Amino acid sequence: MNNLPKAFDDFSEARRNSFIKVKDYKDEGEHIVGIFCTFTPIEVIYAAGAHPISLCGMSDETIPDAERDLPKNLCPLIKSSYGFALTDKCPFTYFSDIIVGETTCDGKKKMYEYLNQIKPMHVMQLPQATDREHALSVWKNEIIILKERLEEEFNVKITDDDLKKAIKKCNEERIALKELYSLSKICPPPITGMELHTVLHGASFTFDKDEQNKKIMDMVEQLKEEHANGVRKVEEDAPRILITGCPMGGVADKLIPIIESNGAVVVCYENCSGIKEKSRLVDETKDPVEAIAEKYLNVGCSVMAPNDNRIELMSELIDEYKVDGVIDVILQACHTYNVETRRIKEFVTEEKDIPYMSIETDYSQADEGQLKTRVAAFIEML
């Protein structure tokens, strides 16, 4: 029986369903840790017996509230997230016992100073590059400091064994999601970019990971079966797009339909909710803290300078997913990603020899008309 539509719905409803779940957890005395970023070592949070949940704001609803304290020309994700904390409109933020952030971009780390006045906050100091030997030891220490803080907050003791179990659990989720997103290597992909985004994004808001992994594996089987039976959701010759750049949760509903209604298909997300964090597993054979530190330090985010890991990952993905064009999604006033567009453009157009386009956008609908024209013209070009 085909229950794929329902399975996709489950993921698109994941965030809303978790609103209720999060309250149940609190009522049962469990702990919630709000997080923002792919640098957060969620293994440590699981090892403390707590539940991590993403607090990244994705709606412009709370931006005017945030602008009371924050400048107007700041990234919408930072403003929206802060606005949700300020107005108590986000149940995840509201129920978080503690929020973990990192000194990633300037906007976020300064916003955390204010967020700290609203909620208990723990900020990890992230090295700004990976090439110095001490970067890894700094980050390892930060992971130990986080571990100690959570132990103190939740009155628990985190053992190496707890960490190893958490590592295994998180790797299992990464492997299951990889099974799914790798399906898009097939030509034409058996899954649309919007469906893929729905699952990847939804997965950052679920609590029961065993159930989720099972759902994903079922989904993979069904999609494979459908494809083998000749079901085609995507045209054979649809241009294959890789999306890179800023976290796109707040602009996905605006942007992905524009891309896919113009005849192209998104086959790969090299961004925060996509492959960027998930492609590398935590080494299960090493000392757990060392392994966790190594994995997260190498996330190819533009806050790192230089950010060679992003180029390396993109190079592999462009080949493996047979990408025809790259769209770099920049949230307005995201300086690090915006500055990096030049390097990415040069790499994509000169070394990989495929077209590249960067889009600077925000959470409003104001630029929808212009985006339609730009994206359509880009796809006409492919």
Add this chain to the structure above:
Amino acid sequence: MYYAGVDIGSTAAKTALFENDKLIDAFVVPTGWSSIETANTIKEKIISKGIKEEEMKVVATGYGRVSVPYAHKTITEITCHGKGAAYLTGEDCTVIDIGGQDTKVITVENGMIVDFLMNDKCSAGTGRFLEIMANTLGVDIDTLCDLAETGGDISISSMCTVFAESEVISLIGRGEKKEDIAYAIVDSIISKVASLCNKHSEGTNYYLTGGLCECDYIVRSLSEKLKSPVKTNPMARYAGAIGAGVLAQKIK
């Protein structure tokens, strides 16, 4: 068979008419407030030339492209401007289109669009900027360009059209010469367009399309700013429509 390219821009609606692969006519009408009404006016004009609707294929482009009910296909103005410029020049070029509400830089190689850049959602560096400033000075755009030619020495620093307008008003209030203010206005838009060109990539063989193509002073100052000759052609204002007409010939 006849092929029509209909380019409904924010200010002007341009039409190019082909009989097979030969360009036989091009005309412009103001867009006005209703794109659908404008599209229908265009259709009546084509039919009045003795062409039957069923012996014609239509491609619509421009921001009003969705409001052309009789179009067989819609294609973005970026692709159409590139194609149109390729038709007019017959060579590889970097197209600069200064439109009513946006400015685009398009790289054309072997008749194909290979890269493009569009201005941000802001009217600085677009035709609208010139139009508003001309209004403030109480002249039309052609006169503004003529005045600018003999002016000099002052500049406008505001990027925002609304702020630039108040800057112009204070220049008027200060008793600056109209010619000098006109010079500053044109210089401002040319600088913005040139910086878009530089951001795009190293351009070769610049080709200006859009309504400003017949304004010699604009073409000359743009060449100076880019330190590279800018070509154009009186037909270049129809580049989008011509490109749409060329693409209409591919409709089966």
